[in-house]
Amino acid sequence: MKVISVLKFGFSLVGIALLAGAMMLYKNTNNFLDNAVSETGTVVDLVKVRGDNSITYKPVVEFTARDGQKVEFTSSVSSNPPSHSVGEIVEVLYLPSNVQAAKINSYARLWGGFLVTLVLGVVFSLVGGLIFFVGMLRRRKKDHLQRNGVVVEATVQSVVNNYSVSINGKSPFMIQCQWLDPATSELHLFESENIWFDPSGFINDEKIKVFVERNNLKKYHVDISFLPKLKS
Known part of the structure; x- marks a missing residue:
């Protein structure tokens, strides 16, 4: 974004x-x-x-x-x-x-x-570095799951705002979906990464792909590659 x-x-x-x-x-x-x-x-x-x-x-x-x-x-x-x-x-x-x-x-x-200038410089540099580091970890997790994970077809439940994040008074959207594991009959809930526009109008299928870690469904990535990309 x-x-x-x-x-x-x-x-x-x-x-x-x-x-x-x-x-x-x-x-x-x-x-x-x-x-x-x-x-x-x-x-x-x-x-x-x-x-x-x-x-x-x-x-x-x-x-x-x-x-x-x-x-x-x-x-x-x-x-x-x-x-x-x-x-x-x-x-x-x-x-x-x-x-x-x-x-x-x-x-x-x-x-x-x-x-004072030194402390402010360290704080600003750490915040910038932290944003970069978190983004890098998310990309590595996404790439790992796409290469090595298992794909499941989850059912889209809703599109919600993630009010825990706010930039200039605006909060991102997330796609919430769920998948019933046929082997254990356990219902698993998944949330997409933050989306900085309302994706509702671009969801044409009730099913959405989710890449999950083998034997650890807490590690997952909701595939939103079908959504349009925002211009930078």
Whole structure:
């Protein structure tokens, strides 16, 4: 299905981009620390930052650079409660070539952006990889059953929505069918894979082929190859 493919490649590409961005942030922070100069600064104010449902505070720090220049900067990181109080003495790191890009020497301010980007990159990459892996397993199971399984003729019972899956508010359809094992008189119920359009109008026969594993009917594949293929 096109939506699944978009999600698979979309999550993977975003994950790769975020991981690349994390590596750049890591490199930039390391370069900054290698060349930064340390000075003592004082928190002179707390800037209020209003969010949608919260208020956070950014410390404003003043320090004197080695060349005698008075510098005041506002931290890029805000928090609630405030991470610092007015009048507090803090260690400041800055590049002599760009004193306005000074930072408070704390782990969160130096590495926070890298860690957040790294975690998001890992999550997006894992989701994309998981979608790909699940799809691969399903294809392998389908191919195995078609090559080595036993074909039974099941009776179509209904077409239902699989509400356990929803993408953009839309749930796929499944064909439900059943087969009575003549050897054991046991009734077996089968469900097709997800179908992203209503297949009702394309079911012209009450019988449908199902590939089942020998001696394990819990492993099966409902053959829906008769349905039209969606354009990608």
